[in-house]
Amino acid sequence: MSDKAGFYVGLTSITWREAWKYGERAFRYCQHDVGHALAALRFAAAALGWRVQLMPEWMMHTLGRLLGLNRAEDFADAERETPNYSSR
Numbered sequence: 001m002s003d004k005a006g007f008y009v010g011l012t013s014i015t016w017r018e019a020w021k022y023g024e025r026a027f028r029y030c031q032h033d034v035g036h037a038l039a040a041l042r043f044a045a046a047a048l049g050w051r052v053q054l055m056p057e058w059m060m061h062t063l064g065r066l067l068g069l070n071r072a073e074d075f076a077d078a079e080r081e082t083p084n085y086s087s088r
Contacts, residue, residue: 008055010067011037 013030
């Protein structure tokens with residue numbers, strides 16, 4: 001097996017879908033939930049002897065296409081979903 005073997009995981013969150021319940025706190029709570037999911041991935045990977053690595057060099061339009069967020073027809077009456085990532 002090659003040391004370069006791996007796979008990609010994309011985490012998404014849609015703040016406006018949570019806003020009905022959490023109001024102004026929706027963005028913060030969505031970020032918090034994604035942080036928990038990322039931590040769970042890191043723990044699971046560590047248990048298998050793997051590591052998790054962020055890919056900040058990817059372009060936003062590439063992430064949007066890979067995550068299926070580039071479907072303009074699905075967002076006719078709603079705010080578009082856009083990929084976002086942190087370089088940390």
